[in-house]
Amino acid sequence: MLSKKFSFLMVLIALLSLVITACNQGGSPEPTDESDQEETTENSEETKDNTENNKSDKDKKEETEKDKPSSEKKNNDSSEKQDDSDKQKIEDDGSANEKLLPVGTLSYGDKGEKVSMMQEALNRLGYSLTVDGDLGWTTVWAIKDFQAQVPALKIDGIYGEGTRENIQKAIDGELEVNPGTGLEKNEEQNDNEKNSNVVSNPSSILALVNKNNQLPASYVPKNLTNPNVRFPFTEDLPKKQMREVAASALERMFNAGDKAGVDLFAQSGYRSYDRQQAIFAANASEHGREAANQFSAQAGESEHQTGLTMDVTSADINYRLNTKFANTDEGEWVKKHASKYGFIIRYPKGKTSITGYQYEPWHLRYIGEKAAKYIDSNNITLEQYLGSQ
Numbered sequence: 001m002l003s004k005k006f007s008f009l010m011v012l013i014a015l016l017s018l019v020i021t022a023c024n025q026g027g028s029p030e031p032t033d034e035s036d037q038e039e040t041t042e043n044s045e046e047t048k049d050n051t052e053n054n055k056s057d058k059d060k061k062e063e064t065e066k067d068k069p070s071s072e073k074k075n076n077d078s079s080e081k082q083d084d085s086d087k088q089k090i091e092d093d094g095s096a097n098e099k100l101l102p103v104g105t106l107s108y109g110d111k112g113e114k115v116s117m118m119q120e121a122l123n124r125l126g127y128s129l130t131v132d133g134d135l136g137w138t139t140v141w142a143i144k145d146f147q148a149q150v151p152a153l154k155i156d157g158i159y160g161e162g163t164r165e166n167i168q169k170a171i172d173g174e175l176e177v178n179p180g181t182g183l184e185k186n187e188e189q190n191d192n193e194k195n196s197n198v199v200s201n202p203s204s205i206l207a208l209v210n211k212n213n214q215l216p217a218s219y220v221p222k223n224l225t226n227p228n229v230r231f232p233f234t235e236d237l238p239k240k241q242m243r244e245v246a247a248s249a250l251e252r253m254f255n256a257g258d259k260a261g262v263d264l265f266a267q268s269g270y271r272s273y274d275r276q277q278a279i280f281a282a283n284a285s286e287h288g289r290e291a292a293n294q295f296s297a298q299a300g301e302s303e304h305q306t307g308l309t310m311d312v313t314s315a316d317i318n319y320r321l322n323t324k325f326a327n328t329d330e331g332e333w334v335k336k337h338a339s340k341y342g343f344i345i346r347y348p349k350g351k352t353s354i355t356g357y358q359y360e361p362w363h364l365r366y367i368g369e370k371a372a373k374y375i376d377s378n379n380i381t382l383e384q385y386l387g388s389q
């Protein structure tokens, strides 16, 4: 024990002496020179600043001098002419960034010079936006596409401080961006794309939400409430919530399960647009966008935003959400009885080509008893049910 301590101490001393030697080596033999150099640099920077100040002073002068007699003007002009070229340089360097990247927050619907500046900056990265000062869907798409390529950024289509800093990095060549690879354009341009629609009846019990039918970002269901059922956690999290109509149906189903001797647990219900966006971004950065798309919904494309969905699970699989749930007592019972309470297994086995999602025996969607029973007994999906009506 003691010898261990001792050898540790020796190593520490050895390291310390190394550091000291390194410091001595790094310091020049004439340390005063170094500090002088620094001062010189500072001075030159100061000089630059002064020149810039002079420039603005000159501008002010010019403004006020317009009314002065021409003779006086001439004198001034000649005295200032000699450093005109320098000033020009400083102007180009100094104001370039300001010109490119406006400060502040810009989002959908904003108009004006700042929007134009941002559009120009994005075009410098390779986007081909019309610089019209109008922040429409195409510009939102470009912002999102850029954000999707920077893991630290939220993909919200809003130009803010973080986005500005990273656009700057990309312009400076510190960050590589490939326009069009962050998001697929079709998926993000909700309006006037043939294979992507904004759900027009988001509050309908039968609202169809999938990769081709997206909920508006602003949609938040009314009457969200915590169903009185078992959860494997005690915190009061938003994901406990469901719309009242679905929450009471879930309670009836859990009570029936209790009587039948199965112990269902509710794991995840309502999820906001923003939360879904964060989840997808995290999955995409871990597994890649394409893979993430197979099991994780993009914002607006998740049924959890409807408040009509609950993921259920069992203690037998440690409250996880995976296909093993189908083989638990709870999973088997749910498959058989959920439709009586208005729920369907939304992503059934073998229907991926229709639903767009892998088999999820745990993901229950409330659609009302009539539709649920029809879908269950005919072994079809919600897509097919709505198409056949």
Ligand SMILES: [Zn+2]
Pocket: 304, 309, 310, 311, 362, 363, 364
């Ligand atoms: Zn789910």
